[in-house]
Every structure is written in structure tokens, then in C-alpha cells.
């Protein structure tokens with residue numbers, strides 16, 4: 001039963017959202033319009049990629065100053081993960097989604113409250129991927145590019 005649900009959710013993800021080419025999109029993929037959650041996810045994707053650039057900038061030039069504005073944005077976005085309306089209303093019918101969201105949120109706190117490290121940053125990205133392995137396989141390759149090697 002549970003397995004079936006997951007397969008169903010995955011199919012929904014493939015059909016409506018979670019595409020590879022998020023940047024090039026001009027109209028909503030979902031015929032009913034993009035969900036609130038999908039829009040937040042896109043924001044997260046863009047914002048996290050800017051944070052990646054900031055960290056790498058500092059890595060190559062230790063005197064460079066990290067722009068913290070985007071980090072603050074991360075805090076706002078993570079709280080919305082639990083409240084935003086998803087495309088699939090069954091998403092929150094079990095605790096699975098909220099458990100993954102909690103793990104991701106924990107890794108965000110860990111990243112923000114400690115010295116900025118590549119390890120804590122990548123840990124956050126791994127938690128995006130863990131949730132996507134359950135709910136939204138289509139975007140994993142794109143999210144993988146956010147990792148700092």
C-alpha cells in the first residue's frame with residue numbers, strides 16, 4: 001500500500017513538476033499552475049546555488065566577504081516547507097514528508113549556526129536529495145550539481 005503510494009507520488013512528480021530544466025521554463029508545467037511548494041523549491045534551488053558560489057568565492061580568496069543575505073533567506077524558506085501547499089495533496093498524508101523536512105531543517109540550522117564549512121553545506125544538499133529520492137526523482141541530477149566537490 002505504502003509502496004504503491006510512493007510510486008504514485010513519483011509518477012505525479014514526473015508528470016507535473018521536478019523537471020530537469022527549471023531555468024528555461026516559461027509557463028507552468030502543471031496544467032493547474034505551479035504549486036506553492038514547487039515555487040518555494042525553485043527559490044531554494046536558486047538561493048542555494050548562490051550560497052554555493054559565495055562559499056567557493058571565499059575558498060579561492062580568503063579575504064572575500066561572504067554575502068549573508070542569501071543565508072537569511074534560507075531560514076525563511078525552510079519554515080515554509082511544512083506549510084506550503086504541494087501539487088499532490090496526498091504528500092502529507094503520512095509522516096514521511098515531514099520527517100524528511102525536519103531532517104533537512106536540522107541540517108540547515110547546523111550549517112547556519114556553526115562555522116560555514118563545505119561538509120555542513122554538502123550535508124544540507126544530501127538531505128534535499130534524500131527527500132527527493134522518496135518524492136521527486138526528476139530533479140536529483142540538478143540538485144546534485146549544488147554539491148561542492
Ligand code: HEC
Pocket residue numbers: 013016017018019022035036037038039041042044045048081085086087088091097098100101102104124125127128129131132135136139143146
Ligand atoms: C522534505 C522533502 C523535500 C526536501 C527537503 C527538498 N525537496 Fe525539493 N521537492 C520536494 C517535493 C515534494 C517537490 C514537488 C513539489 C510540488 O510540485 O508541489 C519538490 C520539487 C522540487 C523542485 C522542482 C520545482 C518545480 O519546478 O516544479 C526543485 C528544483 C527542488 N525541489 C529542489 C530542491 C532543493 C535544491 C532542495 C534542498 C535545498 C530541496 N528541493 C529539498 C520535496 C523536497
